[in-house]
Amino acid sequence: METKNVMIVGVGGQGSLLASKLLGHLLLGCGYDVKVSEVHGMSQRGGSVVTYVRWGDRVYSPVIDKGEADFIVSFELLEAARYVPYLKKGGVIVTNTQQIDPMPVITGAAAYPESLVETMKAAGVNVDALDCLALAEEAGSLKAVNIVLLGRLTHYFDIPEEKWLASLEAIVPPKFLEINKKAFEIGKNAGV
């Protein structure tokens, strides 16, 4: 099998490490060779962060380059737009529509671009956009945005739901499991 690539992008502190951990666990359990590459340190401080998840028969590079991502899972709309060049032709962006202003926008040095979902679609990008913050709130925790997105991602993966749930149970601390299961279901059923 050709190596498949998912990029998880967002703003430092949004919880992308849990999402990549869950995907890594899931894909290893499916018998694939897996590599996950993370960012630690300074760039975590509210900066643009990206995590790479790759799987296949034999994965070499731990990173994903321009034009290679089968999927981009984005926690924030501007970050989805930032990483569009990394998407493979025919790839899909699953994005939260939440907008978080970066410092140049806060200080007025730059503007947050308008209608980004439409702009991406007009450029021929497959965009699956949903208001994950509202959905996470529905599940009972604003912090469950990551699991809502993963629930949504199940549509594009040929992996049975019970495997996803088993990984969720293995990765998420027991006291948060119920909320995260709910977030997963809500993400999975959103807009379907």
Added chain:
Amino acid sequence: MKELMLGNKAAARGLWEAGCSFISSYPGTPSTEITEEAAKFPEIYCEWAPNEKVAMEAAFGACLAGKRAFCGMKHVGLNVAADPLYTMSYTGVNAGLVIAVADDAGMHSSQNEQDSRHHAIAAKVPMLEPSDSAEALLFAKLAYELSEKYDTPVILKMCTRVAHSQSVVEPGERDVPEKAYEKNIAKYVMMPGNAKRRHPIVEQRMADLAAWAETASVNRVERGTGKTGIITSSTSYQYVKEVFGDTVSVLKLGMVNPLPEKLIRDFAAGMEELIVVEELDPIIENYCRSLGLNVHGKDKLPIVDEFSQGLLAEKLCNETKESVSLDVNVPVRPPVMCAGCPHRGLFYTLSKNKCTVLGDIGCYTLGAVAPLSAIEMTLCMGASVSAAHGFNKADPSNESRTVAVIGDSTFMHSGMTGLANIAYNQSNSTVIILDNSITGMTGHQQNPTTGFNLRGDPAGKIDLEALCTAMGFRRVRVVDPYNLKECDAALKEELAANEPSVIISRRPCALLKYVKHKPPVKADPEKCRGCKACMRIGCPAISMKNGKAVIDNTLCVGCGVCAQLCAFGALCEN
């Protein structure tokens, strides 16, 4: 059982399996998790030392005592620890001693992009370089074997993409070999007479290791179909395989110092074209040239930044992947001080008073970023304090507006000696210790001022006020950086004072779990005049919407600094 494991965790696992019993390190991205993960094994004594030099010397002492020992650090940390390293090369070890150094090509979280292989060559110690987590585990174990067999410290060289990538490993069991300490003055006391006798032993050892490297399984040839040969190591190997698969032959080097001459010559012999693919400096490439081999390297590939498969495909095959670009200006998202960061109020005060701020290494380096734009120099750990002294001595008119800012952990690392210089040589300098009660940027490690050890248990606690007083500073005061008036008054008084002073700006990092947050600040659109005074502190929780200040309730921790800036009472603490 197979497991997906972070490179640093795999290295820690390898240390444990090899029977490592003592670890002393200083945190530094991307090396920190090796020590943090190792600390999860109760069999290993683990500590954070004040700096890398102390850590390495502590580890040396432990190996003398007969325990396999380790210390870990980032690339620039090895500069700090270079002094013991270069002479440990002469003394050799008793039980095995392994040093991990993590380079940061691409400078994800570093102040320079130096190539640590130079240190291994200059210090004449072997260096192993894993290319993924499985090798990180295996090489950590091998490093101990080599250390004891060849009587030398061994460096395990990580890089960001190996340290912070997870790949599949198969963990094994722990085996603890121990040695007794034996007094041996000729070996361990490096005064000239003894060191003269040790130097030839060092040279012989490196020759022996080079001979070992010729046939060692860590250096392997993977025969491909074409007539192109690529010599590579570390994460570059992964990019080579990704791009070329089996169409080229690859000499994958697991030991990068010393290099295997005959293996390289034999590999080159059958090739029409030879390329060295290595990040940063042309070390393997220059070695090949010294053998008279005709190789490509930095003529095709950059000497700066990290590599990727896309870069190799472009530079070596002239291929680029098709990709979409948007016709939109996407604003950058640089890292920022967190909402509620205690550094913010202090930097606002420095900025407002138009101080010349000589900075240091930590989260607070972000004080250089707009809109605070306060810091004017950052060099290396501790340099703020020492450089402020030089800056003021060279031109005493600087004294009334210049400050050094340094974090609590960085101060313990190498700020104390700079402070001693101010006390001793008497510059009228003002030093501000940003005491947020933790080592922040590397992800919350304890340090000698926090009162807790690496595992979070109660430990010795150095009293910063008492320390500065003992050094001879009569003006030592503590301020709360959430209180702008207090900060402003203290700064003005200490800059005006006719003697050196220390201001301790004390407030724990807002991300610490024990820190209780207040409810978000309330913005009153009726009272807000849209003057943007609150925007001067660069808080990510404040933005302007339709000419009025808006607070992001998911980010705001109610620190109240913004409220102190509003002249119209539009921002209220709850």
